[in-house]
Amino acid sequence: MTSRILRAAGVVFCMVAFFWVPTYGQRSNKRINGNVIGISRRFPGRPQPFSLIVNNFTSDAQVSELNSALQRSQDDLLRTLSQMNVGIIQIGHNVGVPANAIMTAPWENGGTRITVLFQRNVAFYERRFGTRSADFRFGYAELFLDRNGRGEGTFIGAARVNLRSDNTWEVVDFGVFPARLMGLRSSGQVVPR
16 A cells, blocks of 8 residues: 555656656757868868757846956956856757857847857866867857848857957967857747847
């Protein structure tokens, strides 16, 4: 009798846990899918799936906070950026990394330009052997979507960000050419602020 009660309680507990605990993907109301195609490096021309899951957009106050951190140093920008999390960026079939900053701006003919800045995972061998790529600690993507939510863009897997005198960002790519984002489609309305 007690084993039946325990089984029934276990089933009820599993059902409540399944329906009560939200998954990370359900919080998102905007998702952009497409392909990333490398132009140089190890696998040129081989497409991989690309996904950007947008939970929130970076506020103007957070952007000015990033600008002031960048005026001080790359390390301050990294510290400030690591405290932000507004989405997920995925390359290939992996879990992805947090998209720390996602900024939108109007683009031509009613479209939207989306800029994504994230802290990339620096590999163990980069740190161990002190490779030059370890100094490029950010990832950067720029997406251009038309009014129907379709478009293309560029992706830089290892970047350094500098601040120019006119308060614009200059992104330096570790590689020769940035990768291309092709066939982008938005599954939620992305409205520029």
